Amino acid sequence: MLKQSYAWSLALAGLSLAGSPLALADEGQWQPHQLPQLKAELKRIGIAIPAEKLADLSRHPMTAIVSLGGCSASFVSPSGLAVTNHHCAYGAVQRNSTAEKNYISDGFLAKTRAEELPAGPDSRMYITDKVENVTARVMQGITPAMSGKQRHEHVEDRIKALITECEQDKAYRCSVPSFHRGLEYYRIRQMMIRDVRLVYAPSDKIGNFGGEVDNFEWPRHTGDFSFLRAYVGKDGRPADPSPDNVPYQSRDFLVVSAQGLKNGDAILLAGYPGTTSRYKLPAEIRFARDVSYPARVADYQSDLSVIAAATSGNASAEVRYASVVKSINNRLKKTEGLLAGFARKDIAAIRDAQDAQFRQWYAQNRSDTSLLKELDAVIASDMALTEEEFAWSVATNSDLLKSARTLYRLALESSKPDTERKAGFQQRDVSFITARLNRLEQSFLPNVDQARYTASLQRYNQTDARLRPRGLDLLLPTPESVVALYRQSELGNTAKRLAWLNKDASAFLQSDDPFIQLAVKLHDTGMSLEDRRKEVDGNLERVIPQYMQAVIDWKKSQGKPVYPDANSTLRVTYGTVAPYSPRDGISKGPFTTVEGIAEKHTGKAPFIAPDNLLTAIREKRYGVFKDAALGTVPVDFLSTADTTGGNSGSAVLNKNGELAGLNFDSTYESITKDWYFDSAITRAIHVDIRYMLWVMKEVDHADNLLKEMQIRYPAK
Template sequence: MLKKLAMSVAMICAAATSARADEGQWQPYQLPQLKSELKKIGIAIPAEKLADLSKHPMSAIVSLGGCSASFVSNAGLVVTNHHCAYGAIQRNSSPEHNYIENGFLAKTRAEELPGGPNTLVYVTDKVENVTARVLKGVTPAMTGKQRHDAVEKAIKALIAECESSGSVGAYRCSVPAFHRGLEYYRIRQMMIRDVRLVYAPADMIGNFGGDIDNYEWPRQGGDYSFLRAYVGKDGRPADPSPDNVPYQSKDFLVVSAAGLKNGDPVLLAGYPGRTSRYKLPSEVRAARDVTFPQRVAEIQADLDVIAASTKGKPADEVRYASVAKSLNNVMKKAQGLSDGFARKDIAAIKDAQDAEFRAWYARQPGKSPQLLAELDTVIAADIALSDEEFGHGVAFTSDLLKSAATLVRLASEGAKPDAEREVGYQQRDQNMIRARLNRLEQSYVAGVDQARFAAALQRYAKLPKSLHVQGLDALLPAADAVPALYANTRLGDTATRVGWMGKDAAALKASGDAFLQLALKLDGVTQSLKDRRAELDGNLERVIPQYMAAVIAWKKSQGKPVYPDANSTLRVTYGTVAPYSPADGITKGPFTTVQGIVQKHTGKDPFNAPQKLLDAIKAKRYGQFKDPVLGTVPVDFLTSADTTGGNSGSAVMNRNGELIGLNFDSTYESITKDWYFDPEITRAIHMDIRYMLWIMTEVDHADNLLQEMTIKYPTKAAK
């Protein structure tokens, strides 16, 4: 019975046409089966066109490898969030040229700045179901690790086949799992690796409200930036070079300044990171009671060390600005999840759903009598091992130790044939590793890293024993021995650090570098933890897909949404502009305006708006960006679209597929949507494209970019 369920999953997904309009992060191929929902809310683009990655608007949607973005001209111009381009902004900033504080605008292409080795643009051009090929070598008699290794071997072969289909380095391919291992799709992406910073507003615009306003509403953030993708003269991806030319994007989004009103439909396309909608009640409770509280406490402690170590040192503060920003974002989301679990008993909701499912499953002919018991066993083991992995992460809170561990593993894996190497250490990964080792230069200060490591070791020692990694404690240095490690290493020097790439294990063992020696000593324990994870993952990959096939059949019988959890692949969601009520007697409207900036402005961070922006607001120089209903320039707006991390920078489009906003956040009450979608309070926060255009026109005078984009104004067409 379960085999039949697994085989029919595509048909089940295609048949799920009665889903709520707001919930669902849909794979593009599913959209034709949702055409009635799209039509119902007013989307004019044919669903079949949305499913075609080679056609507008999907062909204009790109990934930045952690954020989403879209082409807005045929010369490779990309628009995304300010916080998504923050690394590139920081990389080019210095106390003398602080582009974080003052913003940056290249008036000509010659003035555009290098985004850095980790600033990449991925263009998805092919998606194919390869489930049968991935699972071909799997047998019931395999242990968990044997099964995991067989799946991994098949995936590596599929990736190698895909990446050899074009010029070297042109494509980056992946084979992610869907429905927790029930299906596998091979995804081919053109990887553009010469990406340059074109324009970023001042941080006081792009990050107005800072961490205080993060996940909050009302919001007045101008969270946008522009990048440009460059390729070789032959049109193929190439390493950064002055000889490269702008990528000729075959499609791009038209920008609409016509605006929206309450109730209008939107489409949103991007690369959402991770959701956990199909987790079991026990997994929800573990996250609620242990995982997220631990994560909040650990990140806050690390942030406190960074703040204390960089205080009064402007250069150090700039170096750690991106690190602190990222940690703050993760921490606030974790805290929001904890608060959300407290506000609404999602575990109890899951209990009821789980009981209903198990009762349904018990009635099915040909059911597996041991499936649910096996499921509960592997989930309990996963929760326990995750505790150790958390402890391992705490103990490794040092950028130098992480770099040393990478070099040790790279040397060890380098002795194997490429196809047998650990994922992440193959030949295809060399440039990524080199970029990561180089990137450390822009966010590393020895004294700060030393303080972080010493404090983390002290915190690790105080963790409950269940969070201590088997065999690790006796190998870790004492906190008071940490200064000697930094005094006897040269890994803080970028050339030295990168220079260790390609050296064999014997060379590392012969080195006198304190961190390389420490990493060599810890590698065995780390690998043992990875081996235990591989064994457990293999068991999860054997049991979970059977469970998910049954869940999908159960949901289909109820006419409920059947979409896979987000996994950083291209998805489409849709909804409407909508207010919400976070608490009894409180209703929050769907738009904020520039008047809110004036009201929040204090002259001190994070509510310190630029004077030229305040002057433009007070002079009411709204021009054609004035909303006829609001009577002023809108800044941000809310919709019921289903989003999560990774959707930052996603194109928010109107009924005709024109760009009318950029997704950048969710309301605080919405954070638990990663685990449970509540249509009454789940709202995504988007920057209104009219605010961006107004800033570009009235404040930053980015006339060259306004002329490059195709913009549809409410009263007259213009370019």
């Protein structure tokens, strides 16, 4: 039987919401065990599922929610069929595509299990089944005399030991992330399924309709959905990909509701949100706004223009880099949206006022005022080092160089006992490293990587010399000499690249491969940066948790809810279907419809809709998927749920816990919610399950999948 255990510490007691005037905002990405504290609020908005059931990882619906390691998904059949976003499966679609057989533009549907395609060597499904508070065990042995680096390495060693203990059964992957910026640590055990296959993805004319033009925009008409299937060995346990594997028998799955939602209906959203920064200090916000984000935007824009020029007119190259471009574009638009949000609302000034109130409360309720001075100092050191780390990332932006550096580091770490290796280079990580090295086969071309690295070195040479890691300039190739590196290196060959996995450090020192030589040459500088990061992080891990405990106590004194920042762990949020007003005089409704697709269709990318979809709209073949109030099929809808990156593919559940939609985006005005949740304009964007089912039936004829799922249709 699955278990879930929690050691309720004093810190968690500080999270109690009893008697708090919770919200009128649907803010909060809640750990499942916190949901019973929200019982009254969930009932108020209309959720019928008992909060205690939602908190139990061994019961439906939480047993149906899975992570894809960067996206979320949910099981929708007892045979391991999982639904997620189209953009979450985009890599799998791209890896199986060629210029002649282009599943990106044509779509893909396996009519039988035998036709399902490998999602990729690095594709995984993670099913969380156990969470336990291990804060005391992580902190055991820490002394005040430790330097920041010593403290950080001690915590790393404790975490590695806890993971090793948890992973005695190799079917599981364990992690020990921190919550509240290091105040608490939870050990999370997940079954890790290693054989994931692509089942169905509509054409990108549906799954990515509107492209980057519509990204983060509303109204939206994107059918951002696809299906994957989990496979295991015949014994029911995770196994390496094999033709002999069988579909995973999911413990639970979600019933799909074609009954639909309407304005004002309550929803729950469950998934694995990436990162938020709701508890950052004003100085950290200004650093992101004025320094870090503008630098990232410029770097993304330059990289995209280089890739576009290097792949222009070459259909095969464009397919090969499609997933890379999509990923960079998404990061770019989100960062641009964050900057626009910072310009629209002075979040730093809002934080200034909150910080002043907190410091006044702190002075009245704490005798030790040195903490806040130390806090400001460690934050300043963190920001300074972050600028150097960004310069390093620009100077090393080459897929072949990254591969060489990874391989050399693995060789060095492999000479140590496994428990002493750097996390990420232990034996448990070798399969992931191998998968990443394999993945280049589908997303790398020497001439494109060469162009990217040449341009990156040129950008690096234009950065302020004071922000560059000391001594790095003398070690780097000149932009003019890069062509020779690619001409002479054999790392572009997959078999030869993988062969380095089994070589020791001496082989790297003797190699005449220019990228191997460069990796060896850069290693000490990289390690120096890493050691400095450990010192800074260790000091942050000593000071920030004390600050966070004080913040929790302060908010508790005001009766305000407290939840940890998102950190890629399982979370539940709630809200209602709702319109919004982005600015004065403009109101945007919560639903879009298929008629909007026909209106947007221009015949030119990114607004090209498939002919058979347009025909179905013109003939109004809506059937049971027609919304009575709208008089047509809804495509996407808005809710007030609190989401962020990583929530892509998250199940949107109706009040009874049935699947009503999939989260896939946020409105442009909402992007700054990673830093500040503004209930008036924060809206998440979801694909309506009725549109998904309608496309499957009327456009792509995925009847085999419709039969496999348990669908609750509207009463006739």
